[in-house]
Amino acid sequence: MLTDINMPVMDGEEFVRRMRVDGPFQTTPVIVISTDATTNRIHTMQALGAVGYLQKPFGPEQLRNELDRVLGVNHA
Amino acid sequence: MHEAAVNEMAVNKMAVNKMDALVGALLHSCSEHVLETMFFAAIFDQADASASNGRARLASRLHFHGKPSGDFEVDADPCVARSLTAGFLGIDESEVTPAQEDEVMAEFCNMTCGSALSSLGRVEYFRLETPETSRPPAFSPAIDGVRRAFLLEGGTLSVCLRVDFDRS
Numbered sequence: 137m138l139t140d141i142n143m144p145v146m147d148g149e150e151f152v153r154r155m156r157v158d159g160p161f162q163t164t165p166v167i168v169i170s171t172d173a174t175t176n177r178i179h180t181m182q183a184l185g186a187v188g189y190l191q192k193p194f195g196p197e198q199l200r201n202e203l204d205r206v207l208g209v210n211h212a
Numbered sequence: 213m214h215e216a217a218v219n220e221m222a223v224n225k226m227a228v229n230k231m232d233a234l235v236g237a238l239l240h241s242c243s244e245h246v247l248e249t250m251f252f253a254a255i256f257d258q259a260d261a262s263a264s265n266g267r268a269r270l271a272s273r274l275h276f277h278g279k280p281s282g283d284f285e286v287d288a289d290p291c292v293a294r295s296l297t298a299g300f301l302g303i304d305e306s307e308v309t310p311a312q313e314d315e316v317m318a319e320f321c322n323m324t325c326g327s328a329l330s331s332l333g334r335v336e337y338f339r340l341e342t343p344e345t346s347r348p349p350a351f352s353p354a355i356d357g358v359r360r361a362f363l364l365e366g367g368t369l370s371v372c373l374r375v376d377f378d379r380s
Contacts, residue, residue: 172326172338
């Protein structure tokens, strides 16, 4: 699951918090995509269970590398 | 005025100038990185923001609160806004709608502000509010902060950041 943080209606922090409570998405890997790369924010999202963090702006290669890392894909 | 007070004022002024120079350099590098990475656009040169006086503009502004709080503003020539929108969405410029221009300039505002704040060093946390986009008939800055203007294909674009370190 890829999620931004700054979103209308429900922000990414609340979204991940609710995912982790119960239900089918409880263990789904979450990668956060945000402009906010402050240490506090990254630690908060990691504490909620996010396994990856991409700071905007990023290119397609960075996204692919992060997806590969999280999914354990090795192209070698 | 007492000599110590004069010296303190001079030191404070030097610190402010140093901070403004740091913020200015950050605005340049972050804008360039965001433009190249997400909008496939290049900065040709620095520009004079006020040189756009008298021509219609597209502006996007947001307030951020946290530690510190402040404001961020983007001002662009409509031709630049259209070109950036086409680049960001991967469509032809002739297909770009005004609503898409507003949304993409808001995204540029959000992304560049977040990138600059994350790089500033003295920022503990922040939350960006939703950017508001407008189309003023001329360059009309609403924020008194550090501004940098750039020449892009089609016209100029400027960004401005005001950080309230003292009020955090």
